[in-house]
Amino acid sequence: MIELAPWLQACHKQVQHLKQSKKLSHALLITGADGVGQEYLAKELVKDLMCEKIDQGVACGHCHSCELMAGESHPDYYFLDGEEATIKVDQVRQLINKINQKPQVGNNKVVLITHAQSMNINASNAVLKALEEPADQTYFLLTSSQSTSLMPTIRSRCLLVNVPTPSQMEVESWLQSQPDGEALSALFWLTTQPFRLLSLEKQQKTGIYTSLPEKIKELMQGTTTVESLLTGVSNSNTIDYCNGLAAILHQCLCHSAGRTIHPVLSEVYPLIMQRMGIQALMTRYQALQRLKSDLSKTNLNPVMQLTHELNQW
Numbered sequence: 001m002i003e004l005a006p007w008l009q010a011c012h013k014q015v016q017h018l019k020q021s022k023k024l025s026h027a028l029l030i031t032g033a034d035g036v037g038q039e040y041l042a043k044e045l046v047k048d049l050m051c052e053k054i055d056q057g058v059a060c061g062h063c064h065s066c067e068l069m070a071g072e073s074h075p076d077y078y079f080l081d082g083e084e085a086t087i088k089v090d091q092v093r094q095l096i097n098k099i100n101q102k103p104q105v106g107n108n109k110v111v112l113i114t115h116a117q118s119m120n121i122n123a124s125n126a127v128l129k130a131l132e133e134p135a136d137q138t139y140f141l142l143t144s145s146q147s148t149s150l151m152p153t154i155r156s157r158c159l160l161v162n163v164p165t166p167s168q169m170e171v172e173s174w175l176q177s178q179p180d181g182e183a184l185s186a187l188f189w190l191t192t193q194p195f196r197l198l199s200l201e202k203q204q205k206t207g208i209y210t211s212l213p214e215k216i217k218e219l220m221q222g223t224t225t226v227e228s229l230l231t232g233v234s235n236s237n238t239i240d241y242c243n244g245l246a247a248i249l250h251q252c253l254c255h256s257a258g259r260t261i262h263p264v265l266s267e268v269y270p271l272i273m274q275r276m277g278i279q280a281l282m283t284r285y286q287a288l289q290r291l292k293s294d295l296s297k298t299n300l301n302p303v304m305q306l307t308h309e310l311n312q313w
Contacts, residue, residue, distance in 0.1 A: 005174050005194065007166040008041045015045055015161065016057030025159035027131050027140040029116075031147040032163030035193020038143045039114045041163060049139050050074060052106050065106035076109040082118025089122035096126065099135045109138045116142040117149045124151050131157040168192050186210070189262035190247045205240055208232075212244040213264050219313065220271035226310045230303055238302035242292045245309075249285040253278070275313065284312060 004012060011030070018024040028045070032038040047069050051059040059066050068074035078095050080087050099109050113119070119127065128151060131140060142158065144150060166174075171194045175181035183206065184197045190209050191197065200206050218224040233241055252269050255261035256278055261269055276284065291305055 003177060004041075004044060005037055005166070007164050007170060008037050008044075011041055011161050011163055012044060013057075016048065018159075019048060020055065020057040024139075026134045026138065027158040028142070028161055029147060029150070029155060029158035030141065030143045030161045030163065032145060033165045033193070034145045035191065035196035036163050036165055037195045038145070038163045040195060041161075042112055042114065042141045042143050045141060046077060046110050046112055049108050049110050050077060050106055054107055063106075068105060074106075075104040076106060078109070078111045080111075080113045082113070082115035085118070087113065087116075087119040087123050089120065089126050092119070092123045092126040092130075096130050096135075099130075099138050103137055107137060109135070110141065111138065112141045112143075114143045116144045116154075117146040119150075124154060128154050128157070166194070180206075183210070186264060189213070189251050189264050190244060200240075205237065208237060208240050209244050212241075213248065213268050216245075216248060217268050217271060219310070220268070220275055226307055229310065230306055233303050233306060235302055238295055238306065239292060241306060242288050242295070246285060246288040246292075248272075249281055249288070253281055253285065256281075272313075284309070287312070 015024065015028070028042075030038045030042050030045075047059040047066065048057065050065045050069050052063040052065045053060045059069070061070075065074060065076075069077065078098060080091055080095065095111060099111060103109050113127070116127075127140070127142075131154065134140075140158075142150075142154075147155060147160075168188065171192055172185050172188075175184050175194060175197070178184070178198070180201060184201060187197060187200075187206065187209050197206075200209070215224065215229045219226065219229055230241070248265060248268065249272075251261055251265050252272050255265075255269055256273065272281070287309060291309060294300060295302060295305065
């Protein structure tokens with residue numbers, strides 16, 4: 001189990017206090033920048049709300065409801081995620097039909113909707129109606145990194161819990177306490193979003209990013225080929241390669257403007273600049289962003305598309 005990150009603890013305690021004092025709103029909107037952990041915080045709060053020890057702020061971990069939550073099998077917990085696809089009205093309606101019944105096991109029913117900005121307009125209206133006419137013993141938790149894109153009426157019905165963005169030093173210190181934290185810190189050239197890094201590790205994708213700077217260095221030096229660099233590319237990881245390549249170019253662009261470059265890229269930067277120059281760098285960066293968008297919408301051959309892109313380098 002991941003230790004609750006320090007920058008999440010104040011938000012957690014805020015909700016715990018409201019729960020213990022029986023002043024907690026039936027709807028919470030947890031906001032924050034991408035990757036800072038609002039989804040993880042929300043899942044911890046779900047456990048607290050599902051616990052049968054209603055006078056405690058935090059889940060006991062031992063009651064029947066807590067055991068069901070640990071086994072991911074609690075019948076009164078409902079989850080929708082909009083990270084990969086739009087949340088549609090039929091999904092929300094099915095969920096609302098279920099929460100209009102009494103809890104099957106514990107004291108409460110809890111609905112968690114992560115990346116709530118992905119709800120379409122009809123789904124948003126259905127959620128709004130549920131918030132305006134809340135079912136008994138029911139809590140709604142919504143998370144979003146783009147809360148201003150949610151309907152104002154939804155935002156006004158929720159208690160706002162704003163997760164602060166940690167400094168890079170805070171992130172690095174916390175990652176050191178996690179398994180493989182040092183290896184994850186070495187990927188700060190890609191992102192300093194701690195929970196994005198942990199997600200990549202969970203998906204076993206960190207190896208793609210760890211090896212990419214050296215592969216690009218070899219490509220620029222002419223000691224490897226594009227085909228060799230793209231060995232292992234598939235439909236499931238094409239976006240990861242695009243993200244990694246775009247991050248390398250972004251770091252180079254920032255360094256050309258005076259920002260310190262990550263040590264992992266210190267040898268890559270002069271080679272790329274010698275090959276491309278600023279204008280070409282910007283062109284290739286924009287091309288990668290377009291490619292990411294195109295790959296998510298069409299059935300383009302990923303290896304062919306990335307091969308074409310890297311041949312421009």
